[in-house]
Amino acid sequence: MTRAALLVLAAEDDVAVSLRAIAPGERLLYETGEVVAVDAIPFAHKIALRRIATGAPVRKFGVPIGRATADIAPGALVHVHNIASDYINNALEHFED
Amino acid sequence: MxxxxxxxxxxxxxxxxxxxxxxxxxxxxxxxxxxxxxxxxxxxxxxxxxxxxxxxxxxxxxxxxxxxxxxxxxxxxxxxxxxxxxxxxxxxxxxxxxxxxxxxxxxxxxxxxxxxxxxxxxxxxxxxxxxxxxxxxxSVGLADLVIGTKCGGSDGTSGLSANPAIGRAADRLIDAGATVIFEELGELFGCERHMAERAASPALAAEILSVMAKSARYYGTMEHGSFGGGNISGGLSTVEEKSIGAYTKSGTRPIVGLLKPATRPPRPGLYLMDMVPDGPVRWGFPNINDTTEVVEMIACGAHLTLFSTGRGSVVGSAIAPVIKVCANPETYRRMQGDMDVDAGRLLEGRGTLDEVADEIVRAIAATAAGTPTASEALGHQEFVLGYKHFAPAGPACFPA
Known part of the structure; x- marks a missing residue:
């Protein structure tokens, strides 16, 4: 059985959550559409389902989780390099994986 | 039990x-x-x-x-x-x-x-x-219990599996007459209005909005939110994304009161605990680590704590057992010995939210009856207590 690779939490969301590691170039189906990954999307990270303009809110769970700091293409990884909090943004320089 | x-x-x-x-x-x-x-x-x-x-x-x-x-x-x-x-x-x-x-x-x-x-x-x-x-x-029944909820080491799975499962379990516990506490005011940004709508009275709703404004001011002054490197490597991008996932731990029942640390809930139901100090910002970070809030909920009378983790926390606690609910199936496989409930199985199509919620309620019953949790068996008894100041909770915090 193959399971869906993407989880869309609310119909109006701009992003989906990956349920497995996704490689660039993979074509991914979800309930109401499809998207081709342009970046590697690690497990439990977010992929853009549509174009998101700089400054626009990014919706997940049906609510804004922050704002785009760059134009985001469909299929791109959505993370701290292209979205920021509307509340508090921490300094990231001491962040270590 | x-x-x-x-x-x-x-x-x-x-x-x-x-x-x-x-x-x-x-x-x-x-x-x-x-x-x-x-x-x-x-x-x-x-x-x-x-x-x-x-x-x-x-x-x-x-x-x-x-x-x-x-x-x-x-x-x-x-x-x-x-x-x-x-x-x-x-x-x-x-x-x-x-x-x-x-x-x-x-x-x-x-x-x-x-x-x-x-x-x-x-x-x-x-x-x-x-x-x-x-x-x-x-004998001790669910209606005798005060249960704290907490997340630690959150990642992109926390808000999808363990936290919603804890929320569903919280609804069942409250329906059985238990008292449930949620908190983490530094991780409820974006959820303010929704919480206010769940408040048992308009005066309590105003109190909730007021403590959330205090929280934004406090963490803003500290220039560091309750959001760290591990959250980011786990796929979370902002404090509000983490918050919405964390908020699902509180389930769907009305919020019947707003507690300060060391205040005992006057009656059963769902409570929000305000852990951000009152007055000027002068006490350091409100939660220097996860244990700070676990101890504060225990001081409110929590008999045990439901602790959700994605990245893989190992902590337990002095005084009250910690039940570890693991959100991430990869983490569960790697750190099984520290976990009590495998909620991440939801993300691999193994089971439903209701089944995991049932498993959480069963784990609470077993723990209350004396079965050691994973962290208890491993000898964990983390504890921390620092300096803070709180003004006494006003009558609006406890609607009749």
Whole structure:
């Protein structure tokens, strides 16, 4: 059985959550559409389902989780390099994986 | 527990515990080593170490120590004092004695130093253990329990599996007459209005919005949110994304009150605990680590804590057991020995949210009946207590 690779939490969301590691170039189906990954999307990270303009809110769970700091293409990884909090943004320089 | 077996501990004040710990409590860091040396040989007999490191007086810390030393899971207390610290040990002795529990004090400067105090302290622990064991037993049901909820080491899976499953379990617990506490005001950004809509009264809704505004001001002044590197490598991008996932732990029932640390919930239901200090921003980070809030919920009377983790936290707690609900199936496979519930299986199509919620409620029943959680079996008993200030909760916090 193959399971869906993407989880869309609310119909109006701009992003989906990956349920497995996704490689660039993979074509991914979800309930109401499809998207081709342009970046590697690690497990439990977010992929853009549509174009998101700089400054626009990014919706997940049906609510804004922050704002785009760059134009985001469909299929791109959505993370701290292209979205920021509307509340508090921490300094990231001491962040270590 | 379910069959009415008397697995609990009936305290003189009428409250029921699910554990029967004897606490050894140091009243300043200078007494920490001596207290640890007294307690360590008795770890298998349920003797645990807590304490307050500070030497300057602080009402909040004093209130939390009072609440912990008279907690339903505690059967007796030995205080270890250096002798010259500012902590009001007489007040704490009176509070424990008034609760009907055995209490004793070992003052290092009076007993003649480290060696003498360790010897005398261990002798007192031996004597008190018999008294602590003599407590009457009672059956404990879900309606007797106060349950804390917490997440630690969150990642992109936390808000998809473990937290919603805890939320569904919280609804069932509340429907069964239990008391559930959620908190993490630094991780509820974006959820303010939704919380206000769930408040049992308009005045409580206004209080919730007010403490959330305080939280935004506090963390903003500190220039660092409750959001860290591990959250980011786990796929979370902003504090509000983490918050929405964390908020699902609170389920769907009305919010019936707003607690401050060390305030006991006046009746069953769902409570928000305000853990951000009142007044000017001068007390450092409100939650220096996950244990800070776990201890504060225990001071509100929590018998146990449901702890959701994605990245993989290993913490337990002194006084009240921690049930670890693992959100991430990869983490569960890697750190199974530290976990109690595998909620991440949801993300691999193995089971439903209802099944995981059932498993959480069963884990609570087993833990309440005496089965050790993973962190208890591994000997975890994390504890921390720092400085804060809180104004007393007003009547709006507890609608009739």
């Amino acid at each position: 379910v069959d009415g077996t008397a697995t609990g501990f009936l305290r003189a004040d009428g409250r029921k515990g699910i554990r029967n710990h004897l606490l050894v409590a140091y009243l300043v860091e200078c007494a920490h080593h001596v207290a640890r040396a007294i307690a360590t040989p008795f770890a298998e007999q349920g003797v645990q170490l807590i304490g307050f490191s500070g030497c300057y007086p602080n009402t909040y810390a004093q209130d939390v120590m009072d609440a912990l030393c008279t907690h339903p899971n505690v059967g007796g207390v030995l205080l270890v004092s250096l002798g010259c610290e500012e902590f009001d040990r007489s007040r704490l002795v009176r509070a424990v004695a008034a609760s009907g529990r055995p209490v004793d004090v070992a003052v290092i400067q009076k007993l003649g130093g480290t060696r003498e105090t360790i010897t005398a302290g261990r002798e007192r622990v031996r004597r008190m253990l018999d008294e602590v064991a003599a407590v009457p037993r009672a």
